[in-house]
Amino acid sequence: MIKVVRGNPTPxxxxxALAVVRARAAAAEAEPTPGAxxxxxxxxDPARIARRETHRAGPRAWARTYWPG
Known part of the structure; x- marks a missing residue:
């Protein structure tokens, strides 16, 4: 519960203020425990490479098709 002690805040x-408090609480819950x-x-991860834009064909395009393994 939140109680206004001084002043007359607008809705x-x-x-x-409530959004800030809730965001801080959610961030505290998301923090990993020290033993985790x-x-x-x-x-x-090979999927990381697939997220990038593909190159257009052109000179030396064959060199960009090599997949290190």
Whole structure:
């Protein structure tokens, strides 16, 4: 429960304050616990390459088709 101690805030000001409090609470819940394992890095994920724009065909286009394995 939130209680206004001083002043006379507008409904918009109360809504903004409540949004900040709720965002902070959600961020605190999303933080990993100290004993939790770190997330896996995705730098080697092949799907990461597929998200980029594909190159147009042109000179040396064959060199961009090599998939390191």
């Amino acid at each position: 918009e000001e109360l809504a903004a 394992a770190p997330p896996e890095p995705n730098w080697s």
